[in-house]
Amino acid sequence: MRLIFDKSDTFGAIASFLCLVHCIVTPFIIIVLQTYSSEGIIINPIWWQNLDLILLLISLIAVNHSARNTSKKFVKIALWSCWIILSIFILNEKFELLSLSELGTYFSSLSLAGFHVYNLKFCQCNSCECDTENT
Template identity: 45%
Template sequence: MNILQLTSKSDVIGISASTLCLIHCIATPFLFVAQAELLGGTESHPFWWGLLDIAFLLVSYFAVWWSASNTTKTWVPYALWISWGFLSLIVLNEKFELMRLPEQLIYIPTVCLIIFHLYNRKYHDCSEEQCELDKN
């Protein structure tokens, strides 16, 4: 398997993880409102639901790491890491309740990760030898 195939797969994994994370973030308020109505106003959520945030963050970390270390575009690694860093800060802030942030803020880095992985997947079209030449 050559470098291009692995990078393309890491971008697909990154796109998938970010998209699932986005769906998770959009669905959460609706699911908990429905659950609260069914349970008579309690605002608890299952423990495993909160672990999904960390799982998406870990999967996206490895996808960003692999894509960023194997891209030929010099700005893409910075864009991926800044987006992932912003996402991780928001998720960790939500877990530890460090400061009050709007819930919708999480959509920005998530959508950015999807866009940057899509861009990297589309424009990372070099042969293995050409990739090595571009990096030097």
């Protein structure tokens, strides 16, 4: 867990990108599994169904830590906004509340990964002074 805190932007960007890959690849995997399954049994492993929630939890931890340690207030707002939007899209798809486009999930995931990379490159705090300036 300490590694996630020390490298929160790296883990956040990776988790966001893996979330994007998961969202894009899932329909194709289901089609392939259905094609090769016998007797018409629906095959969708539990771990694969819940991978998006696991990645969302990792992203939450990364966003929380990165937002606390960024030197730019707009990055803090952007990280939280992207994470909230991404979580809304993922939870909506999980519970099938509304018919929303997958593009929202893709865009918010890419944006979250992008802001993590931006924060990693340009907004690192090396002292405790950042915490008092941006809160």
